[in-house]
Amino acid sequence: MWEQRPHSERVELLTVDIVTLQQQARAQADKQRATAAAEGGDLVEYAPLDVPLEEVLAEGLRRLSSKDTWKVWQFDGLEFYDSDAFRAHVTQQRLSPQLLRLLPKEDPKAPERPAEAALRQRMTDLLQAVQNSGRQGAEEQQA
Numbered sequence: 001m002w003e004q005r006p007h008s009e010r011v012e013l014l015t016v017d018i019v020t021l022q023q024q025a026r027a028q029a030d031k032q033r034a035t036a037a038a039e040g041g042d043l044v045e046y047a048p049l050d051v052p053l054e055e056v057l058a059e060g061l062r063r064l065s066s067k068d069t070w071k072v073w074q075f076d077g078l079e080f081y082d083s084d085a086f087r088a089h090v091t092q093q094r095l096s097p098q099l100l101r102l103l104p105k106e107d108p109k110a111p112e113r114p115a116e117a118a119l120r121q122r123m124t125d126l127l128q129a130v131q132n133s134g135r136q137g138a139e140e141q142q143a
Contacts, residue, residue: 032052
């Protein structure tokens with residue numbers, strides 16, 4: 001279903017207005033504060049482990065502007081900004097040789113991912129268009 005939608009529609013569905021998101025985060029934080037007050041406590045007592053959504057959003061936006069990603073993995077006192085670096089660290093630093101032998105190896109004969117297949121198809125189409133254009137040019141010169 002997703003692949004059949006036009007690109008513009010997919011982009012629209014995945015686009016989030018930051019101002020609206022910030023307003024929703026503030027409203028959620030206000031709701032948490034109101035609930036805590038109604039129960040006679042403060043926000044710390046109400047949700048000691050929860051970071052307000054507003055703060056999470058602000059931190060993610062700061063990370064997006066400084067690191068070009070909102071994602072972060074925190075492990076071993078380090079921060080990783082892409083999954084491959086995180087996975088490599090865990091694999092190299094935390095897994096014993098016995099466990100490493102059990103991990104699946106990259107199979108060069110594995111099926112292509114959809115993005116790879118789409119890129120290969122676009123490249124094939126482009127090459128064919130260039131070849132057709134060259135043939136048409138040669139035929140016009142002969143005529």
